[in-house]
Amino acid sequence: xxxxxxxxxxxxxxxxxxxxxxxxxxxxxxxxxxxxxxxxxxxxxxxxxxxxxxxxxxxxxxxxxxxxxxxxxxxxxxxxxxxxxxxxxxxxxxxxxxxxxxxxxxxxxxxxxxxxxxxxxxxxxxxxxxxxxxxxxxxxxxx
Amino acid sequence: xxxxxxxxxxxxxxxxxxxxxxxxxxxxxxxxxxxxxxxxxxxxxxxxxxxxxxxxxxxxxxxxxxxxxxxxxxxxxxxxxxxxxxxxxxxxxxxxxxxxxxxxxxxxxxx
Numbered sequence: 001x002x003x004x005x006x007x008x009x010x011x012x013x014x015x016x017x018x019x020x021x022x023x024x025x026x027x028x029x030x031x032x033x034x035x036x037x038x039x040x041x042x043x044x045x046x047x048x049x050x051x052x053x054x055x056x057x058x059x060x061x062x063x064x065x066x067x068x069x070x071x072x073x074x075x076x077x078x079x080x081x082x083x084x085x086x087x088x089x090x091x092x093x094x095x096x097x098x099x100x101x102x103x104x105x106x107x108x109x110x111x112x113x114x115x116x117x118x119x120x121x122x123x124x125x126x127x128x129x130x131x132x133x134x135x136x137x138x139x140x141x142x143x
Numbered sequence: 144x145x146x147x148x149x150x151x152x153x154x155x156x157x158x159x160x161x162x163x164x165x166x167x168x169x170x171x172x173x174x175x176x177x178x179x180x181x182x183x184x185x186x187x188x189x190x191x192x193x194x195x196x197x198x199x200x201x202x203x204x205x206x207x208x209x210x211x212x213x214x215x216x217x218x219x220x221x222x223x224x225x226x227x228x229x230x231x232x233x234x235x236x237x238x239x240x241x242x243x244x245x246x247x248x249x250x251x252x253x254x
Binding site for chain 1: 164166167168197199200201203204227228231232235236
């Protein structure tokens with residue numbers, strides 16, 4: 001098993017770096033997971049980090065966001081740990097269908113549904129000092 | 144990587160070509176650029192996403208915002224997008240049903 005950990009300031013300018021690190025870690029340590037599945041993982045991790053950065057900004061903390069990639073024979077797991085105020089994923093608004101004209105009223109709220117769609121497993125762990133989002137993809141799965 | 148936009152015109156449409164990565168870091172600038180154009184009276188917009196390397200939900204939000212603003216003013220916003228990894232985001236959010244996705248600028252302005 002290999003672990004690659006990155007600590008970033010909670011600022012949007014660092015999202016690009018997170019994608020580069022995930023790309024490099026998966027590309028060199030889990031080379032079977034490429035193409036569309038790696039793109040999906042990078043998008044899901046970006047969504048998790050964006051939420052973490054927003055959470056940090058809402059509580060005015062200057063603590064870093066931790067991105068931890070864990071790669072083993074079967075899975076790639078990326079954890080994004082924040083020190084924000086936490087949230088209840090069950091309370092996330094369900095969006096209207098895309099064909100419903102009211103759907104276009106919603107310019108945000110797509111992040112968590114996207115993470116669910118793009119990963120094989122999504123978990124939220126509430127810690128005393130923040131939230132950890134755990135995204136898992138199975139290496140053997142084919143699209 | 145920063146986001147870059149070029150604005151041109153084609154058959155009465157204002158074409159905004161977007162290059163780079165569209166995420167939380169860059170979406171506010173694109174949102175502002177598109178709002179400025181609609182405010183200036185450019186209500187028929189084509190957003191050319193062929194030079195886009197990355198798109199996330201915040202970027203989608205900026206595009207939705209511009210679409211609504213254009214339609215409120217009697218115009219429209221059409222997207223040019225052939226890259227599968229960018230189209231995929233529209234497809235899995237089912238927003239490809241709300242946005243016309245075209246495979247070329249010519250198709251977008253002549254539809």
